[in-house]
Amino acid sequence: MASASRxxxxxxxxxxxxxxLMLAGDWTLAHYTDLQRRAGELAGAIxxxxxxxxxxxxxxDTSGAFVVAELLGSVRTRQLARDDVLPAARRALLQTVGDAMDTYCTGTKRKRDAGFVDMLERIGRALEGTWKQTATLLAFIGITLQGFLATAWRPRRWRVTSLVAHIEQTGLDAVPILALLSFMVGAVVAFLGSTALASYGASVFTVDLIGFAFLREFGVLLTAILLAGRTASAFTAQIGSMKAREEIDAIRTLGLDPVELLVLPRVLALLVALPLLTFIAMIAGIAGGGVVCMAVLKMSPSMFLSMFQSDISLGQFLVGIVKAPLFxxxxxxxxxxxxxxxxxxAQSVGEHTTSAVVQSIFVVILLDALAALFYMEMGW
Structure with a gap:
């Protein structure tokens, strides 16, 4: 009959x-909790x-040998494994556990990165990410143009209902906020212009400043930035939610093209809506500047319109409106x-929505700056 466990x-x-230190009794898994508690009480005393x-x-057993190794340390455990009082199997067990303590239970000191090297690494990763993002954008532009060319000559594949709905969402619904924003910016530009030009006795040229500013730059730029924050985020959230619910996979399963079904109506709607909104922004901005000229400079409406017509050519309007389809x-x-x-x-939807807004605004301002340089070199 086996003896009772001690x-x-x-x-x-x-x-x-x-x-x-006297070790007695059975150091096995059945007594592991008590042995570990006792080893904790003796920690540092040996x-x-x-x-x-x-x-x-x-x-x-192995659990008991591990508690011994924790109590004595790996070096003393290997020394104990050479004690002839213990059976050969127990000495081998202690030797194995002691070796394992040194091999697997030792922490590794984290190598400190040099500040300059770490900075270069961050710059490299940022450049690599920018390059990958640019390549992805160019590839998606190619896919979109390919889809447009594939459906342009097939009227049966046009998504007219979706196109009209997106024109209403992106264009008509944005008119009030865009008109109000442009009106206020036009008033601010008129205030600043009249104040700056007053010291030169040229306050009357505030009309020219308002015309050039809104026809060439502010009208299309304010519209594009507003739609970048309002519409680009909506497109990302809509398509991203469909991607999260696997609706896009279902569209592909049905044999339909997600680009033709989801991308083309949205892009075409913006191509229609943004130039029209740009024109509204120009009119609202000029109206805001005109109100300030009438209130501050005591200029009559007929004089304001007469100066605007004589000093501002149609080319200034074309220079601004031609950028709208590209934006x-x-x-x-x-x-x-x-x-x-x-x-x-849901977190991914939020992250990519933010990324869409940031990228859209960045690209709009970059293209506007390049266009300004081009116009300057061409003398337009």
């Missing part, structure tokens, strides 16, 4: 001969001169592209 114990005693007494040690195309493409990049979670 709980393992560790007793630390001190006498004239020095400090002695030094290199402590004598380890194993004469009363009973059974031992509309880029805003629509970026918004739809970020929607298709959503991975499936």
């Amino acid at each position: 709980p393992g114990s560790a007793t630390l005693t001190r006498d004239a001969a020095g400090q002695r 030094d290199g001169d402590t004598v380890i007494d194993t004469h009363r040690l009973g059974a031992m 509309a195309f880029m805003i629509g493409v970026i918004g739809c592209m970020e929607g298709f990049k959503v991975s499936g979670s």
Whole structure:
């Protein structure tokens, strides 16, 4: 009949001969919790001169050997494994656990990165990310143009209902906020112009300032930035939500093209809506500036319109309005592209919506700056 299991114990005693640790009982998994608690109580009390007494040690398995190794450390555990009092199997077990403590249970010190090297690494990653994003955008532009050319000569594949609905959402619904914003910006530009030109006795040329500013730059730029924040984010959220609910996979399963079904109506709607909104923004901005000229400069409406007609040519309007389709195309493409990049979670939808707004505004301002340089070199 097998003998009853004796709980393992560790007793630390001190006498004239020095400090002695007596290990007794069974150091097995059944007593692991009590043994670990006792090892914690003795932690730090055992030094290199402590004598380890194993004469009363009973059974031992891997869990018990691990508690011994935690209590004594890997070096003392391997020394204990050479004690002839212990059976050969137990010595081999202690030797294996001691070696494993050194191999797998030692922490690794994190290498500190040099500040300059870390900065270069961050710059490199940012440039790599920018290059990948640019390549992805160019590829998506190519896919969109390919889809447009594939459906342009096939009227049966036109999504007229979707196109009209998106024109209403992106264009008609944006008219009030855009007109109010442009009117206020026009008033601000007129205030600043009249104040700055008053010191030169040329306050009357505030009319020219308002005309040039809104026809060439502010009208199309304010419209594009507003739609970048309002419409690009909406496109990303709509397509991203469909991607998260696997609706786009269902569209492909039905044999339909997601680009033709989702991207083209949105991009074409912006191509129609943004030039019209730009014209409204120009009119509202000029009206805001005209109100300020009448209130501050005491200029009559007929004089304001007469100066505007004589000093501002039609070419200034064309220089501004010709940028609208390009801005509309880029805003629509970026918004739809970020929607298709959503991975499936709500957090991903939010991240790509933010990315779409930031990218759209950045691209709009970059293209506007390049256009300004081009116009300057051409003398327009």
